[in-house]
Amino acid sequence: MLSYAVRGLTRRHGAGEHAVLANDGIDLDIGRGEVFGILGPNGAGKTTLVRQLMGLLRPTSGSIHLFGADVVAHPETAGRAAAYLGQDDGALADLPVALAIETTARLRGLTRAAARRAGRDILEELGLVALADRSIGRLSGGQRRLATFATALAGDRPVLVLDEPTTGLDPVARRAVWRALDRRRASAGVTVILVTHNVLEAETVLDRVAVLDEGRVIACDTPGRLKASVSDAVRLDLVWRGDPPTDDPVVAALERRSAVTGRRWTARLPAGEAREALGWLTTGPAFAVLDDFTLATPSLEDVYLALGGRARDLEHA
Template sequence: MTSRPPSPSEPALDIRSLSLTYTLKSGPVHAVRGIDLSVPRGEILGFLGPNGAGKTTTLRMLTTLLRPTGGTARIAGHDLRAEPSAVRSRIGYVAQAGGLDPACGVREELVTQGRLHRMPKDQARRRADELAADLGLDGLMDRPTAALSGGQRRRVEIALGLVNHPQVLFLDEPTTGLDPGSRAELWDLVRRVRREQGTTVFLTTHYLDEADALADRVVIVDGGRVVAQGTPEALKRDHGRRPGASLQDAFLALTGRGPSHEPVAV
């Protein structure tokens, strides 16, 4: 397929019937059953679902870690299946488990990430300094990552995801295990990334208050399909079942389960 520059009006993500089926000895397993979704540039999207709903599989497909078995997607103007390298060069991905080398210093991690994106060494060093200033890492640059707090490590991991100036930043459960203060700092950081850089943010989380606070729009998946989407306020109003309902009330009404737990009586 011939690559073409994206139109300014083209969505950051344009997903059509995206699916993935595993073939096992016992038969096919339909992990994702046809996701249709359009994400405008500069949106913070909350992508939610209970365990086994297909959200992690969808995220791995969109970040080129799994190849879809059906459907199409264009990400940052490039075809997911035909141009995976072009997609990877235009996205950032911060995995739930992280990936810092405890023996490395923060500066070394950031410069190495720049070099992996084929930046000349001087450019990679300049980009590391820019990110340190933007993300409040100045005093941490010469520390080994093993000496950082959980919140500091998460900021470094997000900095790694931003090294290549991504058009789309994928964040997988970014605040899991953080204390409330560190969570609030990360929320502010995500808002700044969108506001100051125009980055589209695709966020998975099992904290419904996080999605409510951060997301412009929330998509809820279950059984490998989108079951509802809208602003947090619209979902609470339309599916919460009572005045003053929370996003969790709406989530439970739509799925019958908590975001990461067993079925819950509603």
């Protein structure tokens, strides 16, 4: 079952010669229980896209269906299934954290008592209990974002649409957010749609990711397959403790194909070759002078750069 089905979504900002295509013919199918990411640079049209998914912005053309309901014709239906975390929290800034969560839960239809219980649970889950009575506007940037994220969890919606939920969060808080999302997906099949700048976040938590550039989806797949589609090469980093044994044929071959920075060698190799080389090094005599090694797949950042570059080339062609 699909959560969102989006077809030909186009949104033009402005008119005449100043018109900008913020979204350009976007098609997306987002399954129930998926953690779906939207990755792209500033100005790529990510926020425009999620605001349309929430019925907050009328598309210039195209269709959006949420569990089969037509969001373009009936924008108010989005709020009945999806919770939204926007980038600005001004509406909540003067509220104490606990009350902000409780109020949001009540606005999503919970009774006062149920909203209070939900608030307590969420505060505990995100480690916000100590801040319950502090006003959101007076918290530090990261705490403030986490408190606002907590309001999106209130009322247990089957879909969460989150615009950069972890911006400014420290690693501990970021993991608390990821765990909270994962728990809801596992226990209730909650769909998460997440706008992100953060490559680590994209690689850690997303089932699939749509890469947005200049309003278009230039790639949409699992992070693993996206990375594989760019290159099957992996990065092998070697750090030598002493002089590398260059009379060893594998070491000699690696040296030829590495960028050498002092005692650090960085080579890009097909995954199979890298595994073989590493196996040879760690079981042979070279291991005695090998201080450290890492084997890493390309990051989504590499993917974005590769795909983005290609898209720009196409436009100039």
